[in-house]
Amino acid sequence: MRIALPVISALIVLAGLPQAAPAQGDFPSRPIRIVVPFLPGPAPDAVARIAGEALSQRVHQPVIVENRAGAGGTIGADYVAKSAPDGYTLFLATEAPLGISPATYGKLGYDPVKDFAPISLLATSGFYLVGCPKLPINDVAGLIALAKTRSVSYATSGVGSYHHLTGEMMKMRGGFDMVHVPYQGASAAMVDVMNCAVDVGFVAVGSVLPQIKSGTAKFKVLAVTTQRREPETPDIPTIQEAGIPGVDMEGYYGLLAPKGTPRPVLDKLSAELAEVMKTKKVIDRIEALGMHVVASTPQVFGERIRTDLDKFGTLAKEVNLHVQ
CATH class of the missing domain: 3.40.190.10 (Periplasmic binding protein-like II)
Incomplete structure:
Protein backbone atom coordinates (compact mmCIF):
# COMPACT_ATOMS: atom_id res chain seq x y z
CA MET A 1 0.00 0.00 0.00
CA ARG A 2 1.34 3.42 -0.99
CA ILE A 3 0.98 6.38 1.40
CA ALA A 4 0.71 9.83 -0.10
CA LEU A 5 3.74 12.06 0.37
CA PRO A 6 1.83 14.79 2.31
CA VAL A 7 0.66 12.18 4.81
CA ILE A 8 4.22 10.90 5.30
CA SER A 9 5.44 14.47 5.87
CA ALA A 10 2.72 15.08 8.45
CA LEU A 11 3.62 11.89 10.32
CA ILE A 12 7.29 12.89 10.44
CA VAL A 13 6.42 16.31 11.84
CA LEU A 14 4.15 14.81 14.51
CA ALA A 15 6.78 12.26 15.52
CA GLY A 16 9.26 15.07 16.12
CA LEU A 17 6.96 17.02 18.41
CA PRO A 18 7.25 16.59 22.21
CA GLN A 19 4.52 14.59 23.85
CA ALA A 20 1.71 16.81 25.07
CA ALA A 21 1.36 17.20 28.82
CA PRO A 22 -1.58 15.34 30.34
CA ALA A 23 -4.79 17.33 30.34
CA GLN A 24 -5.88 18.77 33.67
CA GLY A 25 -8.63 16.17 33.88
CA ASP A 26 -6.07 13.35 33.51
CA PHE A 27 -3.89 14.53 36.39
CA PRO A 28 -2.93 12.78 38.58
CA SER A 29 -2.80 9.31 37.07
CA ARG A 30 -0.16 7.92 39.45
CA PRO A 31 1.24 8.58 42.96
CA ILE A 32 2.46 12.06 43.93
CA ARG A 33 5.56 12.58 46.07
CA ILE A 34 5.94 15.42 48.55
CA VAL A 35 9.62 15.97 49.33
CA VAL A 36 10.23 17.31 52.85
CA PRO A 37 13.77 18.70 53.23
CA PHE A 38 13.93 17.85 56.94
CA LEU A 39 13.92 14.75 59.13
CA PRO A 40 10.67 12.91 59.94
CA GLY A 41 8.76 14.13 62.98
CA PRO A 42 9.01 17.93 63.29
CA ALA A 43 6.43 20.44 62.05
CA PRO A 44 7.28 20.47 58.30
CA ASP A 45 6.93 16.70 58.15
CA ALA A 46 3.65 16.82 60.08
CA VAL A 47 2.13 19.42 57.73
CA ALA A 48 3.18 17.41 54.67
CA ARG A 49 1.57 14.25 56.03
CA ILE A 50 -1.67 15.93 57.11
CA ALA A 51 -2.11 17.80 53.81
CA GLY A 52 -0.89 14.83 51.76
CA GLU A 53 -3.35 12.42 53.33
CA ALA A 54 -6.28 14.76 52.66
CA LEU A 55 -5.06 15.54 49.12
CA SER A 56 -4.81 11.82 48.38
CA GLN A 57 -8.47 11.36 49.25
CA ARG A 58 -9.49 14.14 46.87
CA VAL A 59 -7.39 13.13 43.85
CA HIS A 60 -7.77 9.36 44.40
CA GLN A 61 -4.04 8.70 44.15
CA PRO A 62 -1.46 7.93 46.86
CA VAL A 63 0.50 10.96 48.14
CA ILE A 64 3.85 9.81 49.50
CA VAL A 65 6.00 11.89 51.83
CA GLU A 66 9.73 11.53 51.19
CA ASN A 67 12.27 13.06 53.60
CA ARG A 68 15.50 14.37 52.06
CA ALA A 69 17.14 16.21 54.94
CA GLY A 70 20.36 18.16 55.19
CA ALA A 71 22.11 21.51 54.77
CA GLY A 72 19.25 23.62 56.07
CA GLY A 73 16.77 22.17 53.60
CA THR A 74 18.88 22.93 50.53
CA ILE A 75 19.45 19.25 49.63
CA GLY A 76 15.73 18.64 49.26
CA ALA A 77 15.23 21.96 47.46
CA ASP A 78 17.95 21.21 44.95
CA TYR A 79 16.52 17.74 44.32
CA VAL A 80 13.01 19.05 43.57
CA ALA A 81 14.31 21.95 41.47
CA LYS A 82 15.96 19.40 39.18
CA SER A 83 13.01 16.97 39.13
CA ALA A 84 10.67 16.50 36.19
CA PRO A 85 8.16 19.38 36.01
CA ASP A 86 5.11 17.16 35.76
CA GLY A 87 3.35 17.72 39.09
CA TYR A 88 4.31 14.35 40.52
CA THR A 89 7.21 15.67 42.63
CA LEU A 90 6.30 18.51 44.98
CA PHE A 91 8.30 20.41 47.59
CA LEU A 92 7.09 21.08 51.14
CA ALA A 93 9.12 24.22 51.72
CA THR A 94 9.81 26.47 54.66
CA GLU A 95 11.53 29.84 54.73
CA ALA A 96 14.85 28.08 55.41
CA PRO A 97 15.74 26.84 51.89
CA LEU A 98 13.77 29.56 50.06
CA GLY A 99 14.63 32.68 52.08
CA ILE A 100 17.42 32.10 54.57
CA SER A 101 19.83 29.87 52.64
CA PRO A 102 19.95 32.22 49.61
CA ALA A 103 20.89 35.00 52.03
CA THR A 104 23.52 33.06 53.94
CA TYR A 105 25.08 30.55 51.52
CA GLY A 106 27.63 31.75 49.01
CA LYS A 107 26.21 29.62 46.21
CA LEU A 108 23.23 27.32 45.77
CA GLY A 109 22.32 24.87 43.04
CA TYR A 110 18.87 26.41 42.65
CA ASP A 111 17.13 29.78 42.55
CA PRO A 112 14.16 30.10 44.97
CA VAL A 113 12.20 32.24 42.49
CA LYS A 114 13.30 31.02 39.05
CA ASP A 115 13.36 27.27 39.77
CA PHE A 116 10.02 26.78 41.55
CA ALA A 117 6.34 27.34 40.83
CA PRO A 118 4.40 28.21 44.02
CA ILE A 119 1.19 26.28 44.58
CA SER A 120 -0.07 27.33 48.02
CA LEU A 121 0.92 28.30 51.51
CA LEU A 122 -0.51 25.75 53.93
CA ALA A 123 0.27 26.94 57.45
CA THR A 124 2.39 29.23 59.59
CA SER A 125 4.04 28.62 62.93
CA GLY A 126 5.90 30.55 65.57
CA THR A 225 9.24 34.47 68.66
CA THR A 226 6.15 35.90 66.94
CA GLN A 227 4.67 39.40 67.20
CA ARG A 228 1.61 38.04 69.01
CA ARG A 229 1.15 35.45 71.74
CA GLU A 230 0.08 31.97 70.74
CA PRO A 231 -3.65 31.42 71.36
CA GLU A 232 -2.96 27.95 72.77
CA THR A 233 -0.44 29.31 75.32
CA PRO A 234 -1.62 32.87 76.13
CA ASP A 235 0.50 33.08 79.28
CA ILE A 236 3.78 32.81 77.38
CA PRO A 237 5.03 36.29 76.38
CA THR A 238 6.62 37.28 73.10
CA ILE A 239 10.31 38.10 72.94
CA GLN A 240 9.37 41.69 72.13
CA GLU A 241 7.21 41.90 75.26
CA ALA A 242 10.18 40.58 77.21
CA GLY A 243 12.20 43.64 76.18
CA ILE A 244 13.99 42.81 72.93
CA PRO A 245 12.51 44.95 70.13
CA GLY A 246 12.10 43.94 66.51
CA VAL A 247 12.03 40.15 66.97
CA ASP A 248 9.14 38.81 64.87
CA MET A 249 9.95 35.41 63.41
CA GLU A 250 7.11 33.26 62.10
CA GLY A 251 7.80 30.37 59.78
CA TYR A 252 5.64 29.03 56.99
CA TYR A 253 4.98 25.71 55.30
CA GLY A 254 3.98 25.69 51.65
CA LEU A 255 3.91 23.52 48.55
CA LEU A 256 5.75 24.21 45.31
CA ALA A 257 6.48 22.35 42.09
CA PRO A 258 9.49 22.54 39.78
CA LYS A 259 9.38 25.48 37.38
CA GLY A 260 7.91 24.48 34.05
CA THR A 261 5.13 22.36 35.53
CA PRO A 262 2.12 22.78 33.19
CA ARG A 263 -0.30 25.50 34.26
CA PRO A 264 -3.33 23.16 34.21
CA VAL A 265 -1.53 20.85 36.64
CA LEU A 266 -0.60 23.73 38.96
CA ASP A 267 -4.17 25.05 38.83
CA LYS A 268 -5.53 21.59 39.65
CA LEU A 269 -3.21 21.21 42.65
CA SER A 270 -3.93 24.73 43.88
CA ALA A 271 -7.69 24.21 43.63
CA GLU A 272 -7.59 20.84 45.39
CA LEU A 273 -5.38 22.18 48.20
CA ALA A 274 -7.70 25.15 48.69
CA GLU A 275 -10.49 22.67 49.38
CA VAL A 276 -8.28 20.44 51.51
CA MET A 277 -7.25 23.29 53.80
CA LYS A 278 -10.90 24.24 54.42
CA THR A 279 -11.86 20.88 55.84
CA LYS A 280 -12.52 20.71 59.56
CA LYS A 281 -10.40 17.61 60.00
CA VAL A 282 -7.32 19.24 58.48
CA ILE A 283 -7.84 22.52 60.34
CA ASP A 284 -8.31 20.73 63.66
CA ARG A 285 -5.21 18.58 63.18
CA ILE A 286 -2.99 21.50 62.20
CA GLU A 287 -4.28 23.83 64.91
CA ALA A 288 -3.85 21.07 67.50
CA LEU A 289 -0.14 21.24 66.66
CA GLY A 290 -0.01 24.96 67.35
CA MET A 291 0.04 25.99 63.71
CA HIS A 292 -2.28 28.30 61.82
CA VAL A 293 -3.89 27.30 58.52
CA VAL A 294 -3.07 29.82 55.80
CA ALA A 295 -4.16 28.41 52.45
CA SER A 296 -3.29 30.92 49.73
CA THR A 297 -3.12 31.56 46.03
CA PRO A 298 0.15 30.85 44.17
CA GLN A 299 0.57 34.62 43.76
CA VAL A 300 0.40 35.28 47.51
CA PHE A 301 2.90 32.51 48.21
CA GLY A 302 5.24 33.86 45.53
CA GLU A 303 5.12 37.30 47.10
CA ARG A 304 5.94 35.84 50.53
CA ILE A 305 9.03 34.17 49.05
CA ARG A 306 10.23 37.44 47.50
CA THR A 307 9.54 39.39 50.71
CA ASP A 308 11.50 36.88 52.77
CA LEU A 309 14.45 37.06 50.41
CA ASP A 310 14.70 40.79 51.13
CA LYS A 311 14.07 40.35 54.87
CA PHE A 312 16.64 37.64 55.45
CA GLY A 313 19.16 39.19 53.10
CA THR A 314 19.10 42.35 55.22
CA LEU A 315 19.19 40.41 58.49
CA ALA A 316 22.12 38.24 57.40
CA LYS A 317 24.11 41.38 56.63
CA GLU A 318 23.20 42.94 59.98
CA VAL A 319 24.44 39.94 61.96
CA ASN A 320 27.27 39.20 59.48
CA LEU A 321 26.13 35.62 58.92
CA HIS A 322 27.64 33.70 56.01
CA VAL A 323 27.64 29.91 55.67
CA GLN A 324 30.67 28.38 53.98
Missing part, protein backbone atom coordinates in the same frame (compact mmCIF):
# COMPACT_ATOMS: atom_id res chain seq x y z
CA PHE A 127 8.80 29.22 67.62
CA TYR A 128 9.30 28.91 71.34
CA LEU A 129 12.50 29.93 73.07
CA VAL A 130 12.95 27.05 75.49
CA GLY A 131 15.46 26.35 78.23
CA CYS A 132 17.08 23.54 80.14
CA PRO A 133 14.81 22.47 83.03
CA LYS A 134 17.61 23.20 85.52
CA LEU A 135 18.24 26.70 84.19
CA PRO A 136 17.99 29.17 87.12
CA ILE A 137 15.78 31.59 85.15
CA ASN A 138 12.21 31.61 83.81
CA ASP A 139 12.08 34.41 81.25
CA VAL A 140 14.07 36.39 78.70
CA ALA A 141 15.04 39.08 81.22
CA GLY A 142 16.55 36.35 83.38
CA LEU A 143 18.39 34.93 80.37
CA ILE A 144 19.95 38.31 79.58
CA ALA A 145 21.00 38.76 83.20
CA LEU A 146 22.46 35.24 83.32
CA ALA A 147 24.44 35.86 80.11
CA LYS A 148 26.17 38.77 81.83
CA THR A 149 27.44 36.52 84.62
CA ARG A 150 28.47 33.41 82.69
CA SER A 151 28.62 31.94 79.21
CA VAL A 152 25.19 30.95 77.86
CA SER A 153 24.78 28.51 74.95
CA TYR A 154 21.92 28.14 72.49
CA ALA A 155 21.13 25.13 70.31
CA THR A 156 19.79 25.34 66.75
CA SER A 157 18.90 23.02 63.90
CA GLY A 158 22.04 24.09 62.05
CA VAL A 159 24.26 26.92 60.87
CA GLY A 160 22.24 29.39 58.82
CA SER A 161 18.91 28.00 60.04
CA TYR A 162 15.86 30.01 61.09
CA HIS A 163 16.78 29.27 64.69
CA HIS A 164 20.32 30.52 64.13
CA LEU A 165 19.16 33.84 62.66
CA THR A 166 16.67 34.30 65.49
CA GLY A 167 19.36 33.72 68.12
CA GLU A 168 21.76 36.14 66.45
CA MET A 169 18.98 38.72 66.14
CA MET A 170 18.22 38.38 69.86
CA LYS A 171 21.87 38.86 70.78
CA MET A 172 22.31 41.90 68.59
CA ARG A 173 19.10 43.67 69.58
CA GLY A 174 19.17 42.59 73.22
CA GLY A 175 22.77 43.59 73.85
CA PHE A 176 23.99 40.28 75.28
CA ASP A 177 25.93 37.24 74.10
CA MET A 178 25.23 33.53 73.61
CA VAL A 179 27.38 30.77 72.16
CA HIS A 180 25.86 29.07 69.12
CA VAL A 181 25.75 25.25 69.16
CA PRO A 182 24.48 23.88 65.80
CA TYR A 183 22.95 20.41 65.41
CA GLN A 184 21.84 18.21 62.55
CA GLY A 185 18.15 18.94 62.95
CA ALA A 186 15.79 20.41 65.53
CA SER A 187 15.11 17.11 67.29
CA ALA A 188 18.76 16.58 68.22
CA ALA A 189 18.99 20.17 69.44
CA MET A 190 15.96 19.73 71.68
CA VAL A 191 17.34 16.54 73.21
CA ASP A 192 20.41 18.40 74.42
CA VAL A 193 18.35 21.31 75.73
CA MET A 194 16.30 18.86 77.79
CA ASN A 195 19.49 17.12 78.95
CA CYS A 196 21.02 20.50 79.83
CA ALA A 197 23.99 20.00 77.53
CA VAL A 198 23.05 23.46 76.23
CA ASP A 199 21.14 26.22 77.98
CA VAL A 200 18.43 27.27 75.52
CA GLY A 201 17.14 26.57 72.03
CA PHE A 202 14.34 27.25 69.58
CA VAL A 203 11.62 24.83 68.56
CA ALA A 204 8.52 25.12 66.39
CA VAL A 205 5.35 25.60 68.40
CA GLY A 206 3.77 22.66 66.64
CA SER A 207 6.57 20.30 67.65
CA VAL A 208 6.15 20.71 71.40
CA LEU A 209 2.66 22.11 72.03
CA PRO A 210 1.19 18.71 73.01
CA GLN A 211 3.83 18.30 75.75
CA ILE A 212 3.28 21.85 77.00
CA LYS A 213 -0.51 21.48 77.13
CA SER A 214 -0.31 18.09 78.86
CA GLY A 215 2.22 19.32 81.42
CA THR A 216 4.78 16.72 80.40
CA ALA A 217 7.31 19.10 78.84
CA LYS A 218 10.87 18.48 80.06
CA PHE A 219 12.02 22.03 79.36
CA LYS A 220 11.20 25.60 80.36
CA VAL A 221 9.31 27.79 77.89
CA LEU A 222 10.68 31.33 78.09
CA ALA A 223 8.99 33.17 75.20
CA VAL A 224 7.53 32.92 71.69
Whole structure:
Protein backbone atom coordinates (compact mmCIF):
# COMPACT_ATOMS: atom_id res chain seq x y z
CA MET A 1 0.00 0.00 0.00
CA ARG A 2 1.34 3.42 -0.99
CA ILE A 3 0.98 6.38 1.40
CA ALA A 4 0.71 9.83 -0.10
CA LEU A 5 3.74 12.06 0.37
CA PRO A 6 1.83 14.79 2.31
CA VAL A 7 0.66 12.18 4.81
CA ILE A 8 4.22 10.90 5.30
CA SER A 9 5.44 14.47 5.87
CA ALA A 10 2.72 15.08 8.45
CA LEU A 11 3.62 11.89 10.32
CA ILE A 12 7.29 12.89 10.44
CA VAL A 13 6.42 16.31 11.84
CA LEU A 14 4.15 14.81 14.51
CA ALA A 15 6.78 12.26 15.52
CA GLY A 16 9.26 15.07 16.12
CA LEU A 17 6.96 17.02 18.41
CA PRO A 18 7.25 16.59 22.21
CA GLN A 19 4.52 14.59 23.85
CA ALA A 20 1.71 16.81 25.07
CA ALA A 21 1.36 17.20 28.82
CA PRO A 22 -1.58 15.34 30.34
CA ALA A 23 -4.79 17.33 30.34
CA GLN A 24 -5.88 18.77 33.67
CA GLY A 25 -8.63 16.17 33.88
CA ASP A 26 -6.07 13.35 33.51
CA PHE A 27 -3.89 14.53 36.39
CA PRO A 28 -2.93 12.78 38.58
CA SER A 29 -2.80 9.31 37.07
CA ARG A 30 -0.16 7.92 39.45
CA PRO A 31 1.24 8.58 42.96
CA ILE A 32 2.46 12.06 43.93
CA ARG A 33 5.56 12.58 46.07
CA ILE A 34 5.94 15.42 48.55
CA VAL A 35 9.62 15.97 49.33
CA VAL A 36 10.23 17.31 52.85
CA PRO A 37 13.77 18.70 53.23
CA PHE A 38 13.93 17.85 56.94
CA LEU A 39 13.92 14.75 59.13
CA PRO A 40 10.67 12.91 59.94
CA GLY A 41 8.76 14.13 62.98
CA PRO A 42 9.01 17.93 63.29
CA ALA A 43 6.43 20.44 62.05
CA PRO A 44 7.28 20.47 58.30
CA ASP A 45 6.93 16.70 58.15
CA ALA A 46 3.65 16.82 60.08
CA VAL A 47 2.13 19.42 57.73
CA ALA A 48 3.18 17.41 54.67
CA ARG A 49 1.57 14.25 56.03
CA ILE A 50 -1.67 15.93 57.11
CA ALA A 51 -2.11 17.80 53.81
CA GLY A 52 -0.89 14.83 51.76
CA GLU A 53 -3.35 12.42 53.33
CA ALA A 54 -6.28 14.76 52.66
CA LEU A 55 -5.06 15.54 49.12
CA SER A 56 -4.81 11.82 48.38
CA GLN A 57 -8.47 11.36 49.25
CA ARG A 58 -9.49 14.14 46.87
CA VAL A 59 -7.39 13.13 43.85
CA HIS A 60 -7.77 9.36 44.40
CA GLN A 61 -4.04 8.70 44.15
CA PRO A 62 -1.46 7.93 46.86
CA VAL A 63 0.50 10.96 48.14
CA ILE A 64 3.85 9.81 49.50
CA VAL A 65 6.00 11.89 51.83
CA GLU A 66 9.73 11.53 51.19
CA ASN A 67 12.27 13.06 53.60
CA ARG A 68 15.50 14.37 52.06
CA ALA A 69 17.14 16.21 54.94
CA GLY A 70 20.36 18.16 55.19
CA ALA A 71 22.11 21.51 54.77
CA GLY A 72 19.25 23.62 56.07
CA GLY A 73 16.77 22.17 53.60
CA THR A 74 18.88 22.93 50.53
CA ILE A 75 19.45 19.25 49.63
CA GLY A 76 15.73 18.64 49.26
CA ALA A 77 15.23 21.96 47.46
CA ASP A 78 17.95 21.21 44.95
CA TYR A 79 16.52 17.74 44.32
CA VAL A 80 13.01 19.05 43.57
CA ALA A 81 14.31 21.95 41.47
CA LYS A 82 15.96 19.40 39.18
CA SER A 83 13.01 16.97 39.13
CA ALA A 84 10.67 16.50 36.19
CA PRO A 85 8.16 19.38 36.01
CA ASP A 86 5.11 17.16 35.76
CA GLY A 87 3.35 17.72 39.09
CA TYR A 88 4.31 14.35 40.52
CA THR A 89 7.21 15.67 42.63
CA LEU A 90 6.30 18.51 44.98
CA PHE A 91 8.30 20.41 47.59
CA LEU A 92 7.09 21.08 51.14
CA ALA A 93 9.12 24.22 51.72
CA THR A 94 9.81 26.47 54.66
CA GLU A 95 11.53 29.84 54.73
CA ALA A 96 14.85 28.08 55.41
CA PRO A 97 15.74 26.84 51.89
CA LEU A 98 13.77 29.56 50.06
CA GLY A 99 14.63 32.68 52.08
CA ILE A 100 17.42 32.10 54.57
CA SER A 101 19.83 29.87 52.64
CA PRO A 102 19.95 32.22 49.61
CA ALA A 103 20.89 35.00 52.03
CA THR A 104 23.52 33.06 53.94
CA TYR A 105 25.08 30.55 51.52
CA GLY A 106 27.63 31.75 49.01
CA LYS A 107 26.21 29.62 46.21
CA LEU A 108 23.23 27.32 45.77
CA GLY A 109 22.32 24.87 43.04
CA TYR A 110 18.87 26.41 42.65
CA ASP A 111 17.13 29.78 42.55
CA PRO A 112 14.16 30.10 44.97
CA VAL A 113 12.20 32.24 42.49
CA LYS A 114 13.30 31.02 39.05
CA ASP A 115 13.36 27.27 39.77
CA PHE A 116 10.02 26.78 41.55
CA ALA A 117 6.34 27.34 40.83
CA PRO A 118 4.40 28.21 44.02
CA ILE A 119 1.19 26.28 44.58
CA SER A 120 -0.07 27.33 48.02
CA LEU A 121 0.92 28.30 51.51
CA LEU A 122 -0.51 25.75 53.93
CA ALA A 123 0.27 26.94 57.45
CA THR A 124 2.39 29.23 59.59
CA SER A 125 4.04 28.62 62.93
CA GLY A 126 5.90 30.55 65.57
CA PHE A 127 8.80 29.22 67.62
CA TYR A 128 9.30 28.91 71.34
CA LEU A 129 12.50 29.93 73.07
CA VAL A 130 12.95 27.05 75.49
CA GLY A 131 15.46 26.35 78.23
CA CYS A 132 17.08 23.54 80.14
CA PRO A 133 14.81 22.47 83.03
CA LYS A 134 17.61 23.20 85.52
CA LEU A 135 18.24 26.70 84.19
CA PRO A 136 17.99 29.17 87.12
CA ILE A 137 15.78 31.59 85.15
CA ASN A 138 12.21 31.61 83.81
CA ASP A 139 12.08 34.41 81.25
CA VAL A 140 14.07 36.39 78.70
CA ALA A 141 15.04 39.08 81.22
CA GLY A 142 16.55 36.35 83.38
CA LEU A 143 18.39 34.93 80.37
CA ILE A 144 19.95 38.31 79.58
CA ALA A 145 21.00 38.76 83.20
CA LEU A 146 22.46 35.24 83.32
CA ALA A 147 24.44 35.86 80.11
CA LYS A 148 26.17 38.77 81.83
CA THR A 149 27.44 36.52 84.62
CA ARG A 150 28.47 33.41 82.69
CA SER A 151 28.62 31.94 79.21
CA VAL A 152 25.19 30.95 77.86
CA SER A 153 24.78 28.51 74.95
CA TYR A 154 21.92 28.14 72.49
CA ALA A 155 21.13 25.13 70.31
CA THR A 156 19.79 25.34 66.75
CA SER A 157 18.90 23.02 63.90
CA GLY A 158 22.04 24.09 62.05
CA VAL A 159 24.26 26.92 60.87
CA GLY A 160 22.24 29.39 58.82
CA SER A 161 18.91 28.00 60.04
CA TYR A 162 15.86 30.01 61.09
CA HIS A 163 16.78 29.27 64.69
CA HIS A 164 20.32 30.52 64.13
CA LEU A 165 19.16 33.84 62.66
CA THR A 166 16.67 34.30 65.49
CA GLY A 167 19.36 33.72 68.12
CA GLU A 168 21.76 36.14 66.45
CA MET A 169 18.98 38.72 66.14
CA MET A 170 18.22 38.38 69.86
CA LYS A 171 21.87 38.86 70.78
CA MET A 172 22.31 41.90 68.59
CA ARG A 173 19.10 43.67 69.58
CA GLY A 174 19.17 42.59 73.22
CA GLY A 175 22.77 43.59 73.85
CA PHE A 176 23.99 40.28 75.28
CA ASP A 177 25.93 37.24 74.10
CA MET A 178 25.23 33.53 73.61
CA VAL A 179 27.38 30.77 72.16
CA HIS A 180 25.86 29.07 69.12
CA VAL A 181 25.75 25.25 69.16
CA PRO A 182 24.48 23.88 65.80
CA TYR A 183 22.95 20.41 65.41
CA GLN A 184 21.84 18.21 62.55
CA GLY A 185 18.15 18.94 62.95
CA ALA A 186 15.79 20.41 65.53
CA SER A 187 15.11 17.11 67.29
CA ALA A 188 18.76 16.58 68.22
CA ALA A 189 18.99 20.17 69.44
CA MET A 190 15.96 19.73 71.68
CA VAL A 191 17.34 16.54 73.21
CA ASP A 192 20.41 18.40 74.42
CA VAL A 193 18.35 21.31 75.73
CA MET A 194 16.30 18.86 77.79
CA ASN A 195 19.49 17.12 78.95
CA CYS A 196 21.02 20.50 79.83
CA ALA A 197 23.99 20.00 77.53
CA VAL A 198 23.05 23.46 76.23
CA ASP A 199 21.14 26.22 77.98
CA VAL A 200 18.43 27.27 75.52
CA GLY A 201 17.14 26.57 72.03
CA PHE A 202 14.34 27.25 69.58
CA VAL A 203 11.62 24.83 68.56
CA ALA A 204 8.52 25.12 66.39
CA VAL A 205 5.35 25.60 68.40
CA GLY A 206 3.77 22.66 66.64
CA SER A 207 6.57 20.30 67.65
CA VAL A 208 6.15 20.71 71.40
CA LEU A 209 2.66 22.11 72.03
CA PRO A 210 1.19 18.71 73.01
CA GLN A 211 3.83 18.30 75.75
CA ILE A 212 3.28 21.85 77.00
CA LYS A 213 -0.51 21.48 77.13
CA SER A 214 -0.31 18.09 78.86
CA GLY A 215 2.22 19.32 81.42
CA THR A 216 4.78 16.72 80.40
CA ALA A 217 7.31 19.10 78.84
CA LYS A 218 10.87 18.48 80.06
CA PHE A 219 12.02 22.03 79.36
CA LYS A 220 11.20 25.60 80.36
CA VAL A 221 9.31 27.79 77.89
CA LEU A 222 10.68 31.33 78.09
CA ALA A 223 8.99 33.17 75.20
CA VAL A 224 7.53 32.92 71.69
CA THR A 225 9.24 34.47 68.66
CA THR A 226 6.15 35.90 66.94
CA GLN A 227 4.67 39.40 67.20
CA ARG A 228 1.61 38.04 69.01
CA ARG A 229 1.15 35.45 71.74
CA GLU A 230 0.08 31.97 70.74
CA PRO A 231 -3.65 31.42 71.36
CA GLU A 232 -2.96 27.95 72.77
CA THR A 233 -0.44 29.31 75.32
CA PRO A 234 -1.62 32.87 76.13
CA ASP A 235 0.50 33.08 79.28
CA ILE A 236 3.78 32.81 77.38
CA PRO A 237 5.03 36.29 76.38
CA THR A 238 6.62 37.28 73.10
CA ILE A 239 10.31 38.10 72.94
CA GLN A 240 9.37 41.69 72.13
CA GLU A 241 7.21 41.90 75.26
CA ALA A 242 10.18 40.58 77.21
CA GLY A 243 12.20 43.64 76.18
CA ILE A 244 13.99 42.81 72.93
CA PRO A 245 12.51 44.95 70.13
CA GLY A 246 12.10 43.94 66.51
CA VAL A 247 12.03 40.15 66.97
CA ASP A 248 9.14 38.81 64.87
CA MET A 249 9.95 35.41 63.41
CA GLU A 250 7.11 33.26 62.10
CA GLY A 251 7.80 30.37 59.78
CA TYR A 252 5.64 29.03 56.99
CA TYR A 253 4.98 25.71 55.30
CA GLY A 254 3.98 25.69 51.65
CA LEU A 255 3.91 23.52 48.55
CA LEU A 256 5.75 24.21 45.31
CA ALA A 257 6.48 22.35 42.09
CA PRO A 258 9.49 22.54 39.78
CA LYS A 259 9.38 25.48 37.38
CA GLY A 260 7.91 24.48 34.05
CA THR A 261 5.13 22.36 35.53
CA PRO A 262 2.12 22.78 33.19
CA ARG A 263 -0.30 25.50 34.26
CA PRO A 264 -3.33 23.16 34.21
CA VAL A 265 -1.53 20.85 36.64
CA LEU A 266 -0.60 23.73 38.96
CA ASP A 267 -4.17 25.05 38.83
CA LYS A 268 -5.53 21.59 39.65
CA LEU A 269 -3.21 21.21 42.65
CA SER A 270 -3.93 24.73 43.88
CA ALA A 271 -7.69 24.21 43.63
CA GLU A 272 -7.59 20.84 45.39
CA LEU A 273 -5.38 22.18 48.20
CA ALA A 274 -7.70 25.15 48.69
CA GLU A 275 -10.49 22.67 49.38
CA VAL A 276 -8.28 20.44 51.51
CA MET A 277 -7.25 23.29 53.80
CA LYS A 278 -10.90 24.24 54.42
CA THR A 279 -11.86 20.88 55.84
CA LYS A 280 -12.52 20.71 59.56
CA LYS A 281 -10.40 17.61 60.00
CA VAL A 282 -7.32 19.24 58.48
CA ILE A 283 -7.84 22.52 60.34
CA ASP A 284 -8.31 20.73 63.66
CA ARG A 285 -5.21 18.58 63.18
CA ILE A 286 -2.99 21.50 62.20
CA GLU A 287 -4.28 23.83 64.91
CA ALA A 288 -3.85 21.07 67.50
CA LEU A 289 -0.14 21.24 66.66
CA GLY A 290 -0.01 24.96 67.35
CA MET A 291 0.04 25.99 63.71
CA HIS A 292 -2.28 28.30 61.82
CA VAL A 293 -3.89 27.30 58.52
CA VAL A 294 -3.07 29.82 55.80
CA ALA A 295 -4.16 28.41 52.45
CA SER A 296 -3.29 30.92 49.73
CA THR A 297 -3.12 31.56 46.03
CA PRO A 298 0.15 30.85 44.17
CA GLN A 299 0.57 34.62 43.76
CA VAL A 300 0.40 35.28 47.51
CA PHE A 301 2.90 32.51 48.21
CA GLY A 302 5.24 33.86 45.53
CA GLU A 303 5.12 37.30 47.10
CA ARG A 304 5.94 35.84 50.53
CA ILE A 305 9.03 34.17 49.05
CA ARG A 306 10.23 37.44 47.50
CA THR A 307 9.54 39.39 50.71
CA ASP A 308 11.50 36.88 52.77
CA LEU A 309 14.45 37.06 50.41
CA ASP A 310 14.70 40.79 51.13
CA LYS A 311 14.07 40.35 54.87
CA PHE A 312 16.64 37.64 55.45
CA GLY A 313 19.16 39.19 53.10
CA THR A 314 19.10 42.35 55.22
CA LEU A 315 19.19 40.41 58.49
CA ALA A 316 22.12 38.24 57.40
CA LYS A 317 24.11 41.38 56.63
CA GLU A 318 23.20 42.94 59.98
CA VAL A 319 24.44 39.94 61.96
CA ASN A 320 27.27 39.20 59.48
CA LEU A 321 26.13 35.62 58.92
CA HIS A 322 27.64 33.70 56.01
CA VAL A 323 27.64 29.91 55.67
CA GLN A 324 30.67 28.38 53.98
